[in-house]
Amino acid sequence: MTTPHPPSTPPSGTGSCPFTGEARDSEWSPDRNETFGSAHADYAALRAQNPFPWSEDFGGFWAATTYEDILAITQNDELFSTAKQNVVPHVPRASRRPPLHFDPPEHTEYRTAIDPVFRRSVVTEHAGAFRDSARRLVDGMLMETSPDAVRHLAAPFAMDCFAALLGLARDQTREIRDLGVRYGFAIQDMDNPVIEECSRRLYEIARDIYDRRLAEDPDPSRDLVAGLHRAALDPDTAITETSAVATIRQLIVAGMGAPQAVLGSCVAHLATDLELQAHLRAHPEDLPSAIEEMLRLHAPYRVFARTATRDTVIHGRTVAQDEPIALLFPSANRDETRFEDPDSFVLRRKQNSHLSFGRGSHRCPAATMGRLELLIALEELLERTETFSLAGDIVMMNWLEYGPRHVPLTVRPAAGMP
Numbered sequence: 001m002t003t004p005h006p007p008s009t010p011p012s013g014t015g016s017c018p019f020t021g022e023a024r025d026s027e028w029s030p031d032r033n034e035t036f037g038s039a040h041a042d043y044a045a046l047r048a049q050n051p052f053p054w055s056e057d058f059g060g061f062w063a064a065t066t067y068e069d070i071l072a073i074t075q076n077d078e079l080f081s082t083a084k085q086n087v088v089p090h091v092p093r094a095s096r097r098p099p100l101h102f103d104p105p106e107h108t109e110y111r112t113a114i115d116p117v118f119r120r121s122v123v124t125e126h127a128g129a130f131r132d133s134a135r136r137l138v139d140g141m142l143m144e145t146s147p148d149a150v151r152h153l154a155a156p157f158a159m160d161c162f163a164a165l166l167g168l169a170r171d172q173t174r175e176i177r178d179l180g181v182r183y184g185f186a187i188q189d190m191d192n193p194v195i196e197e198c199s200r201r202l203y204e205i206a207r208d209i210y211d212r213r214l215a216e217d218p219d220p221s222r223d224l225v226a227g228l229h230r231a232a233l234d235p236d237t238a239i240t241e242t243s244a245v246a247t248i249r250q251l252i253v254a255g256m257g258a259p260q261a262v263l264g265s266c267v268a269h270l271a272t273d274l275e276l277q278a279h280l281r282a283h284p285e286d287l288p289s290a291i292e293e294m295l296r297l298h299a300p301y302r303v304f305a306r307t308a309t310r311d312t313v314i315h316g317r318t319v320a321q322d323e324p325i326a327l328l329f330p331s332a333n334r335d336e337t338r339f340e341d342p343d344s345f346v347l348r349r350k351q352n353s354h355l356s357f358g359r360g361s362h363r364c365p366a367a368t369m370g371r372l373e374l375l376i377a378l379e380e381l382l383e384r385t386e387t388f389s390l391a392g393d394i395v396m397m398n399w400l401e402y403g404p405r406h407v408p409l410t411v412r413p414a415a416g417m418p
């Protein structure tokens with residue numbers, strides 16, 4: 001665990017702020033050697049001692065750790081923009097990809113085009129495809145000699161669900177799944193040549209998806225591509241074909257990262273709490289509430305950021321114009337001023353208004369889909385196994401996403417399973 005210093009503590013590392021040129025003490029560094037759940041003690045210490053620290057890491061950034069600060073920042077697009085830097089570290093981008101890299105009012109046009117496709121009545125139409133994928137993957141995992149909940153279930157499942165949402169052809173699904181898994185791991189390894197190669201290919205795939213879907217003339221109120229295309233044809237919006245393809249490109253990445261990370265965390269959680277696992281196997285009706293609590297405990301994102309559009313003060317600290325602020329959603333979700341007994345799993349927790357799907361204009365458009373993915377994957381895993389437990393150490397992803405990269409399992413199949 002890294003130790004946070006209050007602002008008055010002498011510096012462990014001093015740099016000059018890249019934004020103001022002033023000398024700055026680094027007050028906190030994210031731990032590079034996390035284990036499952038270890039970051040939370042670090043975040044709790046920050047909330048108690050220095051809730052809004054400056055870090056010299058990743059080119060310099062502020063870290064918002066409290067529920068109240070994160071809520072306030074996400075709800076003020078005018079002061080906290082995503083157009084300049086929306087992740088820490090800053091990822092150089094050839095062009096901005098909507099909706100995340102745009103602020104209202106432009107951003108609103110993209111959300112108006114994509115939100116209808118994520119409403120419950122549309123997402124549930126894909127439940128059968130999600131379930132087929134979960135069954136196939138769990139059955140495949142049962143045949144593995146060294147099953148890994150991420151490699152064999154969470155990563156390919158997230159891709160399959162995304163492919164189902166977009167109505168991709170079988171060959172596209174296969175490629176997007178292989179590429180998506182490769183891209184995800186390359187990002188974790190910060191393997192730039194592979195990231196660039198995959199990113200280029202993802203743009204080509206997004207274009208291909210766009211052209212092929214339109215050729216099938218789907219219903220714009222239920223189909224992502226058709227909805228975006230309709231907006232691109234509308235002279236009253238700023239959306240163009242190019243920006244519509246860039247939106248698909250962004251959705252591919254957003255759609256695979258978070259569900260993979262949270263599902264990996266959920267399986268890891270249940271593999272280490274066999275009593276809860278047995279309870280949920282016997283009482284699947286409690287799964288939605290358990291998932292909500294696991295979402296709170298294992299929020300996958302802490303790199304989403306906002307950039308101050310002018311000098312401002314947060315938590316008594318002066319944030320200069322253009323400085324990035326990372327939103328540590330996993331910390332907000334365990335803020336003791338908001339949640340009673342925040343580190344404990346509480347089934348049917350009252351007022352579980354966690355921030356795992358964000359808030360404000362950039363809140364996740366696909367929360368319903370994310371929840372459905374988790375429900376179906378865990379239902380199938382619990383039903384098709386008698387028990388599963390850890391077979392080794394959980395390996396965590398790096399800072400970019402908060403979740404496991406490997407969850408080695410020992411899996412005992414349910415009666416009648418292979």
Ligand code: HEM
Nearest residue numbers: 099100254255258259262304356357358362363364366370
């Ligand atoms: C359990 C699953 C998921 C979680 C926990 C999650 C979480 C989040 C969070 C916290 C944000 C807000 C980012 C910010 O404020 O800067 C976000 C935005 C977003 N998510 Fe998700 N997400 C999930 C699943 C998905 C899926 C399945 C898709 C697509 C198929 C998706 C697409 C997006 C997009 C496009 C945005 C940007 C929205 C905007 O800028 O207006 N997410 N998500």
